[in-house]
Amino acid sequence: MSFIANTPQQQKQMLDQIDLTMDGLFADIPKELLAKDFNLPAGRSEFEVRSRLAELAAKNYTGLTCFLGGGFYDHFIPAAVYSIISRSEFYTAYTPYQPEVSQGSLQAIFEYQSAICRLTQMQAANASLYDGGTALYEAMMMALRITGRNKILIDDSVNPIYRVMIHSYTKNLSIDLEETKNSEGVVNRKDLLNRLDNSTAAVIVQNPNFFGCVDDFTDIAQAAHSRGALLIVSCYPVSLGILKTPGAMGADIAVGEGQSLGLMMSFGGPYLGFMATKKEYVRKMPGRIVGRTKDGQDRVGFVLTLQAREQHIRRDKATSNICSNEALCALTAIVYLSLLGKEGLKKTAQLCADKASYAWQRLTSIKGVKPRFKTKWFFNEFVLDLPANAAETAGKLIEKGFAAGFPLSRYYGDMENSLLVAVTEKRTRQQIGMLAEALEAVL
Amino acid sequence: MKLIFDKTVPGRCGVLPPASDVPTTINIKKELLRDADANLPELSELDVVRHFTQLSRRNFGVDTNFYPLGSCTMKYNPKVAERVASYPGFAHLHPLMPQLRMGGLLAQGALEVLYDMDKLLCEITGMAGFTMQPMAGAHGELCGIMIMAAYHRDRGNKKTTVLIPDSAHGTNPASAAIAGYKVASVPSDSAGMMDIDALKRMVGSETAGLMLTCPNTLGIFEKNIRQICDCLHSVDGLCYYDGANLNAIVGKAKPADFGFDIVHLNLHKTFSTPHGSGGPGAGPVGVAGKLLDYLPVSIVIKRNDGTFALEYDKPKSIGYIAPFYGNFAVILRAYVYILMLGKAGLKEVAENAVLNANYIKEKLKDYYDLPFDGLCKHECVFSAQRQAANGAGAIDIAKALIDAGFHPPTVYFPPIVKEAMMIEPTETESKETLDAFIEVMRAIAETAQKDAAKLKAAPITTPVGRLDETAAAKNVDIAEL
Numbered sequence: 001m002s003f004i005a006n007t008p009q010q011q012k013q014m015l016d017q018i019d020l021t022m023d024g025l026f027a028d029i030p031k032e033l034l035a036k037d038f039n040l041p042a043g044r045s046e047f048e049v050r051s052r053l054a055e056l057a058a059k060n061y062t063g064l065t066c067f068l069g070g071g072f073y074d075h076f077i078p079a080a081v082y083s084i085i086s087r088s089e090f091y092t093a094y095t096p097y098q099p100e101v102s103q104g105s106l107q108a109i110f111e112y113q114s115a116i117c118r119l120t121q122m123q124a125a126n127a128s129l130y131d132g133g134t135a136l137y138e139a140m141m142m143a144l145r146i147t148g149r150n151k152i153l154i155d156d157s158v159n160p161i162y163r164v165m166i167h168s169y170t171k172n173l174s175i176d177l178e179e180t181k182n183s184e185g186v187v188n189r190k191d192l193l194n195r196l197d198n199s200t201a202a203v204i205v206q207n208p209n210f211f212g213c214v215d216d217f218t219d220i221a222q223a224a225h226s227r228g229a230l231l232i233v234s235c236y237p238v239s240l241g242i243l244k245t246p247g248a249m250g251a252d253i254a255v256g257e258g259q260s261l262g263l264m265m266s267f268g269g270p271y272l273g274f275m276a277t278k279k280e281y282v283r284k285m286p287g288r289i290v291g292r293t294k295d296g297q298d299r300v301g302f303v304l305t306l307q308a309r310e311q312h313i314r315r316d317k318a319t320s321n322i323c324s325n326e327a328l329c330a331l332t333a334i335v336y337l338s339l340l341g342k343e344g345l346k347k348t349a350q351l352c353a354d355k356a357s358y359a360w361q362r363l364t365s366i367k368g369v370k371p372r373f374k375t376k377w378f379f380n381e382f383v384l385d386l387p388a389n390a391a392e393t394a395g396k397l398i399e400k401g402f403a404a405g406f407p408l409s410r411y412y413g414d415m416e417n418s419l420l421v422a423v424t425e426k427r428t429r430q431q432i433g434m435l436a437e438a439l440e441a442v443l
Numbered sequence: 444m445k446l447i448f449d450k451t452v453p454g455r456c457g458v459l460p461p462a463s464d465v466p467t468t469i470n471i472k473k474e475l476l477r478d479a480d481a482n483l484p485e486l487s488e489l490d491v492v493r494h495f496t497q498l499s500r501r502n503f504g505v506d507t508n509f510y511p512l513g514s515c516t517m518k519y520n521p522k523v524a525e526r527v528a529s530y531p532g533f534a535h536l537h538p539l540m541p542q543l544r545m546g547g548l549l550a551q552g553a554l555e556v557l558y559d560m561d562k563l564l565c566e567i568t569g570m571a572g573f574t575m576q577p578m579a580g581a582h583g584e585l586c587g588i589m590i591m592a593a594y595h596r597d598r599g600n601k602k603t604t605v606l607i608p609d610s611a612h613g614t615n616p617a618s619a620a621i622a623g624y625k626v627a628s629v630p631s632d633s634a635g636m637m638d639i640d641a642l643k644r645m646v647g648s649e650t651a652g653l654m655l656t657c658p659n660t661l662g663i664f665e666k667n668i669r670q671i672c673d674c675l676h677s678v679d680g681l682c683y684y685d686g687a688n689l690n691a692i693v694g695k696a697k698p699a700d701f702g703f704d705i706v707h708l709n710l711h712k713t714f715s716t717p718h719g720s721g722g723p724g725a726g727p728v729g730v731a732g733k734l735l736d737y738l739p740v741s742i743v744i745k746r747n748d749g750t751f752a753l754e755y756d757k758p759k760s761i762g763y764i765a766p767f768y769g770n771f772a773v774i775l776r777a778y779v780y781i782l783m784l785g786k787a788g789l790k791e792v793a794e795n796a797v798l799n800a801n802y803i804k805e806k807l808k809d810y811y812d813l814p815f816d817g818l819c820k821h822e823c824v825f826s827a828q829r830q831a832a833n834g835a836g837a838i839d840i841a842k843a844l845i846d847a848g849f850h851p852p853t854v855y856f857p858p859i860v861k862e863a864m865m866i867e868p869t870e871t872e873s874k875e876t877l878d879a880f881i882e883v884m885r886a887i888a889e890t891a892q893k894d895a896a897k898l899k900a901a902p903i904t905t906p907v908g909r910l911d912e913t914a915a916a917k918n919v920d921i922a923e924l
Binding site for chain 1: 483527535556592663720787
């Protein structure tokens, strides 16, 4: 089944009209370069393929009660989100190079950019990047370009998955990438300020950070700016329903993973990297940007803009090699944010915080289970120190039906017994109670 | 159309989150909270659904119109792939699951999809191994160049420069530059192929590699491709295959046989995953045997007991370039597509894509200038110079096509053709559609002769006419704050 409309008769008719044969169409490829054979399976019908894929899907078990987060969360997604993004006028279109026939996508992206600005209290956002990790890398590159410097300070409370990505990307570049070490789960001001100097391009921090702890980086923004450095804040968009924003803290670039804005977990993607900045840095920002303008009859319309930054114009001098964005994911985010709206997002964020707070109290009341950090300011995720190895304990809890959290030893050598537990608005009081009972039983 | 923010009615709410069943504690101190609510829309569910449904009707997509956008392979996206991607076993699977003890056993189906895709793409391209991590074509390019750099670092090679033909996609030079290389541009010859003498003069000990798409952006197969790759290999340079144009040769030839060491594939092009108004895509990267050690971690392996697992122990790996396993739901759709088509189906793809492109080329070449005549592969590139001289250029022809109900071809690319119009019909379009398009293109050519002003006024059937892009770039209005 190859979805080809033309019948063999039509193909023959077309070939005759242009005086060629099917083999003749490939006569320009040297014979020795044509493949002898392909060891590929025979094609199958839709019914057979769906049966096979249903079998494979059934080999994935998604019935665990999910307290697993680490930057990727099990949030509620309204049905209308899926209805809208399933409209093929959106999903079978491409990058809106021809604005007159792409006003739907372009206006939706303009609205998405506006919503990201309102959420982060920043002034300008791009049309989206691949994911939170590549957005953080792009923000770092942007800071290097803006400042002309080459030192980056990144705190180890930033998602370790993103930190390893940034290490990969900078291996062939002469960048001085220094990690600062958290103190009690938050940025160690003394260490950071000591290392901040006139060669520093940017300080990279996260809120809530990987441990779930909530911070205010206003002091770090001021310190960075006094040295001519930028502040990059990676943030969790749902938390911005209630938390102090990167804009209010004085951040120069805000980025983050947009999965929580209505995107399914889908085993790691596609997700959505968002990026917002101050007005003065717009022309240094990577990625597609949609702008508002007018036609000859003064009608308002939307176009891709500031393309002079981009690879198809600037080639090796471009701000980034990025060509596409994650337009359909950005559409998902704006539909989600519109459906929940001002009140719904705030309530969702509050629910997350309240339920996490309840879970923290419930779980830390178990004998031997202690909060890892002194701070009580966390959003929807927190670190527990267990009286046993966290990876082993989490393994035992899987058998009891829980994805109980993420064991931190994989990324933090001194945290063998630490478990990162996430609670979204979907978790009920009863599920939290059952997790507590199960944890007590396996310890 | 009004912005969604302008439709707000204070107090209205679309979808309520679940009711709270825990005490409202507000555990976070006030100084850490935002001072005012985020100013998001306040609308009913119907308000929101109607707004976005109306927006959707202001778009052309493959499902609504013929979309021969050159180099983008806008083929039909089978609905079965959308259905499979929504199966709860895939859609609700947390990506960190395999990192939990025993968790990998609960994600066997997803790991098997990734493992199978690796094997299928290896067979299709002739490469030895793939990573599924790159989340777009350009991301694949960056990953490929990082692998190139790791190879040279490992061998102690002092390489500084990546060669790229002047007809290349802009992403190629941008990717090489971002990975830390200098870029040098290799000219094309009069037949639209790489100037092999120029290449030989440019290749030296500092050459890290060459990035090339084949067929190239003119839709022409580089007949000297073997010689080109040999030339690079003679200085321990690597050859990178930009898979943007694989649709022309899929099921017929393998890039590895041409001499390529690294390839990226655009799953959203050749393997038919939806373009989503500009993403998400997926750009898996495959490498020859000598580069396997440098692929990103993790890699899916099959254990002796038949189970699938993630392998992290690869000391020479370039590391992670994505948080997990790439755009899994996109990879899944492409997997469905390959399983449905199978060996014979993939061959038919290339054959019919090439047939459709040559059919259009032959039927239009008396009406528009064809800078490089001869067989083309998946796309043909015309020049509207003749029409431009008379007052209506490629952009005007593009806009006139819109009024006739067709999405325009890619225009003004590749840059080496003046007034370029790059037409890629794809294999899924029928003869009836092609004939209708050809007829309209001929009529437009005639109008360009007689009444160029009429073309300059197009489009007139769309919600807005031509927009002032200069003003947009100057006045920078990119958000309603």
